Amino acid sequence: MEPKIIFEDAQLLVLDKPSGWIVNQAQTTKGQNVIQEWLGNLNFPLAKDNERRSGIVHRLDKETSGILLIAKTPEAFENLQAQFKERGVEKTYTTLVHGKIEPKNGKIEVTIGRLPWRRDRFGVLPGGREASTSYQVIDYFTRDGEEYSLVEAKPKTGRTHQIRIHLKYLGHPVVADEFYAGRKTARRDRTWCPRLFLHAKTVEFFHLEKKEMVKFSSELPGDLNSALATLEKLRETN
Numbered sequence: 001m002e003p004k005i006i007f008e009d010a011q012l013l014v015l016d017k018p019s020g021w022i023v024n025q026a027q028t029t030k031g032q033n034v035i036q037e038w039l040g041n042l043n044f045p046l047a048k049d050n051e052r053r054s055g056i057v058h059r060l061d062k063e064t065s066g067i068l069l070i071a072k073t074p075e076a077f078e079n080l081q082a083q084f085k086e087r088g089v090e091k092t093y094t095t096l097v098h099g100k101i102e103p104k105n106g107k108i109e110v111t112i113g114r115l116p117w118r119r120d121r122f123g124v125l126p127g128g129r130e131a132s133t134s135y136q137v138i139d140y141f142t143r144d145g146e147e148y149s150l151v152e153a154k155p156k157t158g159r160t161h162q163i164r165i166h167l168k169y170l171g172h173p174v175v176a177d178e179f180y181a182g183r184k185t186a187r188r189d190r191t192w193c194p195r196l197f198l199h200a201k202t203v204e205f206f207h208l209e210k211k212e213m214v215k216f217s218s219e220l221p222g223d224l225n226s227a228l229a230t231l232e233k234l235r236e237t238n
Contacts, residue, residue, distance in 0.1 A: 013070040044072040066200025090204040096197040097172040101149040104137040108166040112159040132156040141231035193227035
């Protein structure tokens with residue numbers, strides 16, 4: 001499945017990124033589906049600009065699906081980068097996690113850093129970079145005696161794997177997360193959920209030309225909807 005352009009004007013592209021696509025090109029991405037390479041085949045000012053990563057201003061993990069913003073011009077690139085840096089961009093993710101999160105809404109504020117003993121992983125680390133995620137439970141579910149929470153998460157900062165790490169810190173790792181839920185749990189999850197249950201649902205930011213806030217959204221894709229359909233809603237007792 002290819003990325004889908006859901007909005008385009010002179011300044012930017014808004015993509016719906018499928019799961020399985022890597023965002024940035026690197027030595028290790030040869031032979032894989034890469035957004036940056038795909039953008040290089042399009043015709044806009046930054047399409048082949050490697051220094052500005054073909055206009056890519058933020059990232060989504062390989063298995064995460066959903067909204068991805070691409071700047072088409074140097075001016076838009078600098079403007080959007082500044083908005084991300086100043087935390088003027090509001091992102092909402094939909095995720096399914098293990099266990100019943102209570103209370104139904106809250107904020108997680110713990111520092112995140114690269115783990116000294118495992119350089120490809122990140123985690124909650126004293127002296128790491130500040131990170132803030134607010135969350136709201138949408139619904140509770142059950143499957144084979146285990147409880148799950150469908151959650152809307154809003155990261156205020158943009159640390160690598162932030163939502164995954166923060167929810168694991170709460171004791172509620174994301175379903176099918178091979179890094180942070182544990183290999184055995186993730187393997188069991190993947191018998192009914194084919195990949196990491198994390199979807200970038202909405203992005204809201206200031207549009208340079210329109211001079212107003214704009215918002216774009218992406219529906220939960222079929223694979224995650226199918227996984228949800230295997231669960232039963234949890235009847236809450238007062």
